[in-house]
Amino acid sequence: EAKQDRHAVRRFHADLSAAALERMELEQALRAALDRAEFCLHYQPIVDAATGEVRALEALVRWRHPQLGLVPPGRFIPLIEGTDLIVPLGAWVLREAARQLRVWRRERPGLRVSVNVAPRQLAQPGFAEVVQAALDEFSLDAEALILEVTEGAVLGQDGEAHVSRVAALGLPLALDDFGTGYSSISRLHRLPACWLKIDRSLIQDQDAAAPARSSRPIVRALITFAHEAGVQVVAEGVERPEQWRDLRGWGCDLIQGFVVARPAAPDDLVWGPWRLPSA
Ligand code: C2E
Ligand code: CA
Ligand code: CA
Ligand code: CA
Numbered sequence: 086e087a088k089q090d091r092h093a094v095r096r097f098h099a100d101l102s103a104a105a106l107e108r109m110e111l112e113q114a115l116r117a118a119l120d121r122a123e124f125c126l127h128y129q130p131i132v133d134a135a136t137g138e139v140r141a142l143e144a145l146v147r148w149r150h151p152q153l154g155l156v157p158p159g160r161f162i163p164l165i166e167g168t169d170l171i172v173p174l175g176a177w178v179l180r181e182a183a184r185q186l187r188v189w190r191r192e193r194p195g196l197r198v199s200v201n202v203a204p205r206q207l208a209q210p211g212f213a214e215v216v217q218a219a220l221d222e223f224s225l226d227a228e229a230l231i232l233e234v235t236e237g238a239v240l241g242q243d244g245e246a247h248v249s250r251v252a253a254l255g256l257p258l259a260l261d262d263f264g265t266g267y268s269s270i271s272r273l274h275r276l277p278a279c280w281l282k283i284d285r286s287l288i289q290d291q292d293a294a295a296p297a298r299s300s301r302p303i304v305r306a307l308i309t310f311a312h313e314a315g316v317q318v319v320a321e322g323v324e325r326p327e328q329w330r331d332l333r334g335w336g337c338d339l340i341q342g343f344v345v346a347r348p349a350a351p352d353d354l355v356w357g358p359w360r361l362p363s364a
Contacts, residue, residue, distance in 0.1 A: 108164065115148075115165055119173055123149050126181055127348040130357065131199070131319060131341045134333045137359035141197040141231065143341065144182040145348045146174070166203045175206040179219045183230060185351055187223035199231035199259055199280075204238035207247045213254050227254070231280065233261040239276065252277035259319070264307065273314050280339075281311040285322025288342070291331065305335050312336065326362045333361070 118124065128142040148156040165171050179200055186198045206212055220229060232251065238244050239260070252258055259280035260273075264287045273281070283304060290300035304320075311318045320332045323342030332340060345359050 111161065111164055112168060112170065115161060115170055115174075118148060118150070119170070119177070123151070124174065124177065125149055125350070126178065126185065127350055128185075128198070128354060129341060129348040130346050130354070130359075131339050132345050132357065132359055134320075134329070134337050134340045137345075137357055137361065139193075139196070139357055140339060141199055142354075143199045143233070143348075144178060144185075144201070146178055146201075162203075166205065169205070171203045171205050172209055175203060176215050179216055179230070180222070183219040183223045183225055186225060186229055188351075190225075190229075197229055197231055197257075199233050201233045201261065202238070204235075204244070207234060207238055207251065208243065212247075213251055213256065216251075216256055217254070228257055231257045231259050233259045233282070235261045236263060236265070245276075249277060262321075264303070273310060273316070278316055280319050281307065281316050282319040282321050282341075283307055283337075285342075288320050288322050288328060288332075289324070291328055301331070304332070308335050308337055329361055 125147050126144045127147055128144055130139045131141040131143060132139050146158050146162070148158075148161055150156050165174060182198045182200050186196065189196050202212075209215075216230065216232070219225075220227065234248060239248055248258060257279045258277060259282055260276065260278045261282050262284045263281050265284045287300045287304055287307075290298065291304060308318050317338040318336075319339040319341055320328075320337050321341050323329050323332065323340050323344045325344060328342075329340055329344055344362075345357070346355060349355075
């Protein structure tokens with residue numbers, strides 16, 4: 086038995102160092118990719134639940150890898166968010182989103198773009214200046230970019246202070262992935278957010294087979310709470326027309342998901358307005 090244990094320990098160490106090596110290589114590759122400008126942004130429409138008109142687009146980063154092709158953020162963002170590399174990448178994302186929005190606004194005044202902001206970015210002392218610089222460079226008003234922060238970022242060390250500092254400057258915040266973490270519903274009224282984004286998992290569970298397992302009462306309660314706090318609700322990951330119909334009936338303000346459109350490069354975007362398909 087002792088022999089088996091020793092074996093397991095050795096295998097564990099081997100795996101660990103392989104993972105560490107991969108991690109280092111990936112980190113170096115990401116650094117080089119930033120220098121070579123291999124990142125690009127795709128955009129997903131966020132539409133008015135009642136009219137189907139596009140109100141905003143969420144900017145979602147992709148890595149155009151010379152060999153691997155288009156790499157989705159799930160493959161590199163979690164790693165990069167643990168390093169200071171997220172700071173320059175995040176700054177690039179903000180500037181690129183602002184540049185693109187300037188172009189779109191010629192035809193669509195009032196359009197907004199939401200950008201994902203990692204906890205480490207938010208904690209940077211100069212973060213608000215980075216956002217302001219992107220807005221100024223492209224002559225955008227303070228409302229143009231919406232900063233998406235997760236519950237994790239708000240709950241983390243000094244999270245609420247960072248969030249409040251940014252909000253005090255008039256930069257709009259969205260609470261992303263709401264309902265996945267230790268939900269801060271009790272603090273919702275204290276958070277200066279303009280949007281509450283209900284996480285896809287809660288939207289998908291709406292139509293769970295067993296009524297007892299359905300998230301419908303939670304989703305409805307979240308919409309009520311948010312509205313009483315003066316916050317608009319975005320439902321994320323809406324895939325089916327029935328989900329859209331229910332959410333609209335419950336007063337949900339905005340819809341984002343494959344039922345409307347998948348994220349796409351700026352040239353491939355379809356602008357709608359989308360009609361709720363009849364069931
Ligand atoms: P997120 O912020 O929750 O973004 C929504 C994700 O859900 C996107 O995945 C989007 O393509 C996907 N999605 C949208 N509608 C549907 C739907 O109806 N069904 C399903 N199954 N999925 C849907 P994506 O683009 O792969 O991004 C994954 C995550 O990567 C994002 O989750 C966000 O946390 C992170 N991310 C993306 N871009 C950035 C960025 O610029 N900075 C940071 N820090 N994180 C980013
Ligand atoms: Ca997001
Ligand atoms: Ca989300
Ligand atoms: Ca998510």
